[in-house]
Every structure is written in structure tokens, then in C-alpha cells.
Amino acid sequence: MTIHDTHPFAGEDDPVRRFRGRLGGTVTLWTSGDAGDDGSRAGLTVTSLMVANGETPRVLALLDPDSDLVEELRRTGRAVVQVLAWADRGLAEVFAGTAPAPGGTFRQAAFVDTAYGPRLASATTWAGVELEEEREVGWSALVTCRLVTAEAGEDVDPLGHRRGRWLRLAQGRGTA
Numbered sequence: 001m002t003i004h005d006t007h008p009f010a011g012e013d014d015p016v017r018r019f020r021g022r023l024g025g026t027v028t029l030w031t032s033g034d035a036g037d038d039g040s041r042a043g044l045t046v047t048s049l050m051v052a053n054g055e056t057p058r059v060l061a062l063l064d065p066d067s068d069l070v071e072e073l074r075r076t077g078r079a080v081v082q083v084l085a086w087a088d089r090g091l092a093e094v095f096a097g098t099a100p101a102p103g104g105t106f107r108q109a110a111f112v113d114t115a116y117g118p119r120l121a122s123a124t125t126w127a128g129v130e131l132e133e134e135r136e137v138g139w140s141a142l143v144t145c146r147l148v149t150a151e152a153g154e155d156v157d158p159l160g161h162r163r164g165r166w167l168r169l170a171q172g173r174g175t176a
Helices: 015-023 068-076 086-096
Strands: 028-033 041-046 049-052 058-063 078-083 111-114 117-120 125-137 140-152 159-162 165-168
Touching: 028 068, 028 086, 028 117, 041 058, 041 068, 041 086, 041 117, 058 068, 058 125, 068 078, 068 125, 068 140, 078 117, 086 159, 086 165
Parallel strands: none
Antiparallel strands: 028 041, 028 078, 049 058, 058 140, 078 125, 111 117, 125 140, 159 165
């Protein structure tokens, strides 16, 4: 690993990127793939998403079209979307590809196999989704997924991301 005196991903002064960074959001981990160590698994840290409630609720997200997650989501048609906590910020870095993952990303924490893919064992709030549609939007893949099952648990210390930094969104707030 090389140490840089500047941010390794900083490019030219891009006002769109700076605008997007000021919006911030709750950090989620999207995972998809088959059960067990022999299965194919992929995951990605995502903050660009929204939930659209309705007769058929949906989750819409902007994903890196070149990511292993998008490839696995296309293959299986399913994923787990889990809300990360402040304690998971190192895991968020690993799945974002900005921190090392000795042994692989899924060896950095305990995961439970579900019908939708691997779920972070410590995740109290998560959803199982099925891919409905994908299309190119800008440099991203906009995925629309049917929200099939959801679990809303403790929300004590959710992880947020704004302007390239992790932040605590609601420290000690409980289940509200």
C-alpha cells in the first residue's frame, strides 16, 4: 500500500461531485450471492439509495456498474440491503474497496445466509430485495428492486457518510 500526501481518488475540482458529497446519507451494505464459502458472493457499500413505499415497495439505488455486486445481483436477481452502524465503519471501508481485506471481504465479519444473500449477523435493520430493472444513469447503474421482506430493529448508532467522511447520525436514539 502506498501512502499519498493527497486523497488518492481526488481528481479535478468537480462541482457535481462536491454537490453530491454535501447531501450525505445513511450507509448501507448491499450483498448478494450463494451460501457458504464455495458460493459466489459480492458486496458494496452504498449511500445513494431511496425506498419508495406503495402496494409493491421498491428500493432504488445507484451502483457502480463495474462492481462485483452488480454482476452478482444480475446473476441471482436478489440482494440483502443492510443498514450499517458506527461500529461497522471499518467494514464499510472494506466493501468500498478502500481498506485491505485479508482473506476476503466476507471474512471481516460474521454473515448469515438468507434466501436473498449473505446478511451481516449484527445488522438489526435489513431488507431482502429482488432485481426488477436496471438502467444506465450517468456513470452508475440505477437498479430498481422489489422490497420483499424488511426487518427494522434497533437504530442506536447508525453510520452516515457526508463529504467523504463517516459520521454518527443518531447516537443513542434507540428504536424510534
